[in-house]
Amino acid sequence: MNMLAGKVGLVTGGSRGIGRSVVARLAACGASVVFTHSGPLHGWPWEGLKQSEHILPIKADVCDAQATERVITTTLEQFGGVDILVNNAGIVRDGLMATMRAEDWEQVLDTNLGGAFRYIRASLGSMMRRDGGRIINISSIGAIRGIAGQANYAASKAGLLGLTRSLAAELAGFNITVNAVLPGYIQTDMLESIPANVRQQLTRKIPAKRFGNTAEIASLVAFLASSEAGYITGQAIAIDGGLSN
Numbered sequence: 001m002n003m004l005a006g007k008v009g010l011v012t013g014g015s016r017g018i019g020r021s022v023v024a025r026l027a028a029c030g031a032s033v034v035f036t037h038s039g040p041l042h043g044w045p046w047e048g049l050k051q052s053e054h055i056l057p058i059k060a061d062v063c064d065a066q067a068t069e070r071v072i073t074t075t076l077e078q079f080g081g082v083d084i085l086v087n088n089a090g091i092v093r094d095g096l097m098a099t100m101r102a103e104d105w106e107q108v109l110d111t112n113l114g115g116a117f118r119y120i121r122a123s124l125g126s127m128m129r130r131d132g133g134r135i136i137n138i139s140s141i142g143a144i145r146g147i148a149g150q151a152n153y154a155a156s157k158a159g160l161l162g163l164t165r166s167l168a169a170e171l172a173g174f175n176i177t178v179n180a181v182l183p184g185y186i187q188t189d190m191l192e193s194i195p196a197n198v199r200q201q202l203t204r205k206i207p208a209k210r211f212g213n214t215a216e217i218a219s220l221v222a223f224l225a226s227s228e229a230g231y232i233t234g235q236a237i238a239i240d241g242g243l244s245n
């Protein structure tokens with residue numbers, strides 16, 4: 001399980017849900033990991049984490065450009081560089097377009113898409129100096145399936161796909177791969193905002209008849225981060241129990 005030994009991972013939004021599982025998985029694979037969060041960090045250090053001295057949480061809002069620079073500087077000082085960037089921090093502010101507040105549109109775009117832009121731009125110099133890297137953008141099947149009430153979220157997640165494909169072309173010559181992971185419905189706090197009866201209806205529509213779990217997303221991220229995945233770039237990989245088939 002040491003396939004990421006000596007590597008440095010940076011995960012945005014690593015305090016809960018998918019991000020937290022990704023942090024734990026990268027660390028279990030031998031990487032040093034810096035992760036960001038925006039609110040209070042509960043229960044740190046988490047139980048069962050090996051090598052916790054190689055895991056560094058930093059409070060930093062992905063919408064804040066100066067905070068982003070601070071995260072990168074600290075990562076370089078503490079661990080020497082960035083090899084794996086996982087753009088995971090994301091929010092929903094659901095609502096129908098006719099009544100959507102401009103701030104809900106802007107906040108979702110700035111967090112989900114703008115955050116990725118800021119972290120990618122700030123990490124690239126280090127990846128280039130280290131002769132390679134991995135960028136993994138956590139998009140959503142909402143990027144490829146229309147869901148009423150999620151136009152802002154879907155636009156941000158579809159934007160991540162365009163970003164992924166263009167950057168893959170731009171960075172392939174630098175040995176930096178760029179891929180997007182498209183989770184379906186994954187059991188996290190984000191799903192808790194959906195009423196229980198709607199969640200039941202959704203489960204029936206999923207061919208696998210269940211929501212996914214965060215460890216399943218983390219496994220795919222760890223694989224994409226590994227040397228095994230060096231020839232995979234510019235891809236959008238759904239992990240959704242067959243929902244987007």
Ligand code: NAP
Binds near residue numbers: 015018091111186190
């Ligand atoms: P979650 O449980 O709500 O966790 C979101 C994470 O993002 C938290 O760590 C949160 O930090 C962080 N975050 C939010 N805004 C931030 C900001 N401005 N700056 C820094 N960190 C911020 O969400 P999740 O379900 O794990 O989702 C993770 C990613 O997967 C998101 O991009 C989401 O869109 C995507 N996704 C999720 C699902 C799903 O079904 N769960 C499906 C498709 C895609 P705090 O704890 O500090 O708030």
